[in-house]
Amino acid sequence: MFGLFSKKWNPDGKHVYITGGSSGLGLCLAHILAKKGASISIVARNQTKLDEALVSLEALRVSPAQKFAAYSHALATAPEAVAALDAVCAPYGGEAPDAVFTCAGSSKPMFLVEMEEQDLVEGMSNAYWAQAWTAWASAKKMAKTHKAGAKIVLVSSTLGYMSFVGWASYSPGKHALRGLADALHSELMLYGIDVHIYFPATMYTPGFEEEGKTKPQITRTIESTDEGVTPEQAAQALYKGVVNGNAHITGDLITSLFSAGTRGAAPRSNWLLEAVYDMVAFIAIPIWRSSVDKQVVAHRAEHQEYLTQKGYFS
Numbered sequence: 010m011f012g013l014f015s016k017k018w019n020p021d022g023k024h025v026y027i028t029g030g031s032s033g034l035g036l037c038l039a040h041i042l043a044k045k046g047a048s049i050s051i052v053a054r055n056q057t058k059l060d061e062a063l064v065s066l067e068a069l070r071v072s073p074a075q076k077f078a079a080y081s082h083a084l085a086t087a088p089e090a091v092a093a094l095d096a097v098c099a100p101y102g103g104e105a106p107d108a109v110f111t112c113a114g115s116s117k118p119m120f121l122v123e124m125e126e127q128d129l130v131e132g133m134s135n136a137y138w139a140q141a142w143t144a145w146a147s148a149k150k151m152a153k154t155h156k157a158g159a160k161i162v163l164v165s166s167t168l169g170y171m172s173f174v175g176w177a178s179y180s181p182g183k184h185a186l187r188g189l190a191d192a193l194h195s196e197l198m199l200y201g202i203d204v205h206i207y208f209p210a211t212m213y214t215p216g217f218e219e220e221g222k223t224k225p226q227i228t229r230t231i232e233s234t235d236e237g238v239t240p241e242q243a244a245q246a247l248y249k250g251v252v253n254g255n256a257h258i259t260g261d262l263i264t265s266l267f268s269a270g271t272r273g274a275a276p277r278s279n280w281l282l283e284a285v286y287d288m289v290a291f292i293a294i295p296i297w298r299s300s301v302d303k304q305v306v307a308h309r310a311e312h313q314e315y316l317t318q319k320g321y322f323s
C-alpha cells in the first residue's frame with residue numbers, strides 16, 4: 010500500500026490485453042511486454058495491421074509458453090468492448106487478463122465553429138468511450154473473479170491536463186479519462202486492482218500522421234514547442250511508470266509540469282520532484298499561456314481570411 014514497500018510489477022508470465030495494440034504506442038508497448046515474457050492479446054479494427062503486429066510479436070518471443078493473439082473489434086460501444094474482452098479471455102478459460110492497457114483512440118483536430126454535431130459525438134467516442142467501455146468491462150470481470158493484483162491502465166494525453174485551440178472535440182474526452190481513472194483508482198481498491206493513467210505528449214505515430222490531415226496551422230504552431238518522442242520512447246515511459254506503480258504517469262518535462270500544476274487528489278509519484286515542478290509550473294504555465302493567447306489573437310486576421318475563403322460567412 011505504501012510506495013516504499015510495494016513490489017515492482019513484473020509482466021513475465023502474465024496475460025496482458027492491449028487495445029490499439031496494432032499501431033503506435035500500443036504496438037510498441039506490446040513489443041516491450043513480449044520481450045519481458047508476457048502473453049499478449051491485442052484488439053483493433055483493421056485485420057491487416059493486426060496480422061502484421063502478430064508477426065512482429067512472434068519474432069520477439071522469449072518462451073514457448075507465451076501466447077500471442079489478435080482480434081478485430083471496434084471498441085467505442087459497450088457491447089463491442091464486452092465482445093472483445095470475451096474473445097481475449099476465451100483462450101484463458103474465460104479468466105480476466107492480469108493487466109489491461111487501453112491505448113485505442115484517435116483525434117480529429119479542427120475549429121469548433123467548423124464542426125458538425127457528429128464531429129463532437131465522434132470526438133468523445135474516439136477519445137473517451139473507445140477506452141472507457143473496456144475499463145468498465147474489465148473492472149467487472151476482474152472484480153467478479155477476485156482478480157487481486159490486476160491492473161487497468163488508461164491512456165490520456167497532455168491534453169487531458171490542459172487544452173488550446175483546435176482540440177475542442179478531443180481534449181474533453183481525455184480530461185474525462187482522467188476523472189474515470191481517479192474514480193476507479195479509489196473504487197477498485199476494494200478488490201486490490203491497481204489503476205494507472207498515462208499522459209503522453211506528441212508521439213510520432215501513424216495516428217499522429219492521420220490527425221495532421223485536419224490540424225489547423227495555429228494548433229501546429231502552438232504544439233511546435235513540444236519536441237515529441239518516438240512511440241518506442243513513449244511506450245518505455247509508460248512501462249516504467251506502471252512497473253513503479255505510479256497512478257499518474259508522464260514521460261516528458263512539459264507534461265510533468267502540467268501534471269504537478271493540476272494534480273488534484275491523485276497520488277504523487279515523487280514528492281520532492283513534484284514540489285519543484287509545481288513551483289516552476291506556478292510561474293511558467295501562466296507565462297506560456299499568455300504567449301499562446303497573443304499568438305491566437307495575432308492569428309485573427311489570417312483566420313478571418315481562411316473562413317471567408319471557405320464561404321463561412323456567406
Ligand SMILES: NC(=O)C1=CN([C@@H]2O[C@H](COP(=O)(O)OP(=O)(O)OC[C@H]3O[C@@H](n4cnc5c(N)ncnc54)[C@H](OP(=O)(O)O)[C@@H]3O)[C@@H](O)[C@H]2O)C=CC1
Nearest residue numbers: 029031032033034053054055084113114166211212214216
Ligand atoms: N500520437 C500522439 O501524439 C498522441 C496520442 N495519444 C493517445 O495515445 C493513444 C495511441 O495513439 P497512437 O499510437 O498515436 O495512435 P495510432 O493511430 O497509431 O494507434 C491507435 C490504435 O488504436 C486502434 N483504434 C483506434 N480507434 C479504435 C476503435 N474505435 N476501436 C478499436 N481500435 C481502435 C487503431 O487500430 P484501428 O484503426 O485498426 O482500429 C490502432 O491500433 C490514443 O489513445 C491517442 O489518443 C495521446 C497523446 C499524444
Ligand SMILES: CCCCCCCCCCCCCCCC(=O)[C@@H](N)CO
Nearest residue numbers: 116166167210211234235266293294297
Ligand atoms: C509549462 C510551460 C511550457 C509549456 C509548453 C507547452 C507546449 C505545448 C504542448 C502541447 C502538447 C500537445 C500534445 C498533444 C498530444 C495529443 O494528444 C495529440 N497529438 C492527439 O493525438
